[in-house]
Amino acid sequence: MLCRNLLILTLLVLAGCASVYLGQGASPAAADRSPATADADAACSERLWRRLGSPPSVRLECRGTAVWLRGVVSSEESRRALVDYLRRQPGVEAVRDRLVVR
Numbered sequence: 001m002l003c004r005n006l007l008i009l010t011l012l013v014l015a016g017c018a019s020v021y022l023g024q025g026a027s028p029a030a031a032d033r034s035p036a037t038a039d040a041d042a043a044c045s046e047r048l049w050r051r052l053g054s055p056p057s058v059r060l061e062c063r064g065t066a067v068w069l070r071g072v073v074s075s076e077e078s079r080r081a082l083v084d085y086l087r088r089q090p091g092v093e094a095v096r097d098r099l100v101v102r
Contacts, residue, residue: 041061066095069083069086
């Protein structure tokens with residue numbers, strides 16, 4: 001598992017992509033969530049973000065059992081590796097991929 005995490009992190013770091021501004025997306029509105037749900041989502045996001053090594057060009061947000069990904073990656077291979085990795089994480093039932101390959 002550690003090797004896979006390092007591989008994903010390496011792919012993302014080697015991408016050399018700049019961070020991008022991402023405005024309001026198509027994720028559920030924050031106002032529709034209870035404080036307990038918002039706290040659980042924030043904890044999930046933080047847990048997954050740490051496992052990925054906090055890549056600067058990718059934003060990750062948990063909403064219930066779905067993970068929303070936004071940002072820029074350098075290749076389709078990096079994109080697939082990241083999405084596949086997240087789909088295998090405990091508690092994740094869906095990955096909403098909004099990544100851009102540049």
